[in-house]
Amino acid sequence: MTISTFSFALMNVSVKYLDRIPTFQIVFFRCFGSLVLATTYILLKGIPIFGIKRRLMLLRAVLGLTAMSLFFFSLKYLNVGTAVSLRYIAPIFAAVFAVFFLREKLKKIQWLFFLTAFAGVLVLKGFDGNINTVGLALILTASVFSGMVYVVIRKIGVSDHPAVVVNYFMFVGTVIGGLLAISVWVRPLGFEWMFLLLLGVFGFMGQLYMTKAFQIAKTNLVAPLKYIEVIFTISxxxxxxxEAYTIYSFIGLLMIISALVLNTLVKKD
Known part of the structure; x- marks a missing residue:
C-alpha cells in the first residue's frame, strides 16, 4: 500500500508539473499508458478482456473519466496536497449514494465523521486565503463523481476481474481524452515528454499494488493506509x-483525513 500511495503521489505531482499542458491531453497520456500496460497484463493472464457487466463498466468508465478530468483541472488552481486531500471526501458521497441505491445502512457515528470532514473543508475555505473557489468547486464535484464510481463498482461486484474494470476506464479515457485534446494540443517540451509518458506507469503501479495490498491483508488494516498519499503529495x-500551507490548512486537512480514517475503521467493524 505504501508503494501504491507513493506511485499515486508521483502521478499527482507529475500532473501539477505539466501545468502548461491542456487537461484533456494529460488525460489522454494518463489513460493510454495504463491501457497498454493493463491490456498486456490481461492478455498475459488469459483474462476475458470484454468482461460480463459491460454496461456497468462503461458507466463506471464515464463517471471515472469525469472525476479524473475535474481533479486534473483543479490542480491548476489548488496546491496539489490540498486537492488530493479534498478528493478523499469521495467516500462520504459514496456512503450517502449507497444508502439510496444499494440500501446500505450507516452507523450514527459515521454521520459525525462526515460532518467533521465537511467542517474541515469549511476551515480550509474560510481561513486559508490560498484556497481558490473555482478549484474548490472542481475538486468537490470530482469527489461526487468518484463517490458514484464506488457505488457502480459495488454493483459490478466480483463478476468481472479488477483489471478488466480498470481497462474499460482506460480505454474510454484514451478515446475521449484523445478526441477532446486534438483541438487544444500543445507540443510537449523537454522533461514534459517524460512526465507525460510516466503518468500511465505511475497510475498502473498505484492500482496494481493497491489491489495486491487488499488481497494479502485485512481491509480494515490496509484501507486507512491509502491516506499516506496525502503525506507524500504534500511533502x-x-x-x-x-507550495505554502497555513496553520489553518493543516487543521482543515487533519480534520478531513482523521474523520475519513475513523470512518473507514468503523465501517469495517
Whole structure:
C-alpha cells in the first residue's frame, strides 16, 4: 500500500508539473499508458478482456473519466496536497449514494465523521486565503463523481476481474481524452515528454499494488493506509513546487483525513 500511495503521489505531482499542458491531453497520456500496460497484463493472464457487466463498466468508465478530468483541472488552481486531500471526501458521497441505491445502512457515528470532514473543508475555505473557489468547486464535484464510481463498482461486484474494470476506464479515457485534446494540443517540451509518458506507469503501479495490498491483508488494516498519499503529495509539493500551507490548512486537512480514517475503521467493524 505504501508503494501504491507513493506511485499515486508521483502521478499527482507529475500532473501539477505539466501545468502548461491542456487537461484533456494529460488525460489522454494518463489513460493510454495504463491501457497498454493493463491490456498486456490481461492478455498475459488469459483474462476475458470484454468482461460480463459491460454496461456497468462503461458507466463506471464515464463517471471515472469525469472525476479524473475535474481533479486534473483543479490542480491548476489548488496546491496539489490540498486537492488530493479534498478528493478523499469521495467516500462520504459514496456512503450517502449507497444508502439510496444499494440500501446500505450507516452507523450514527459515521454521520459525525462526515460532518467533521465537511467542517474541515469549511476551515480550509474560510481561513486559508490560498484556497481558490473555482478549484474548490472542481475538486468537490470530482469527489461526487468518484463517490458514484464506488457505488457502480459495488454493483459490478466480483463478476468481472479488477483489471478488466480498470481497462474499460482506460480505454474510454484514451478515446475521449484523445478526441477532446486534438483541438487544444500543445507540443510537449523537454522533461514534459517524460512526465507525460510516466503518468500511465505511475497510475498502473498505484492500482496494481493497491489491489495486491487488499488481497494479502485485512481491509480494515490496509484501507486507512491509502491516506499516506496525502503525506507524500504534500511533502513533494512543498519541496518541488515550494507550495505554502497555513496553520489553518493543516487543521482543515487533519480534520478531513482523521474523520475519513475513523470512518473507514468503523465501517469495517
Amino acid at each position: 513533494i509539493g512543498v519541496i518541488w513546487f515550494q
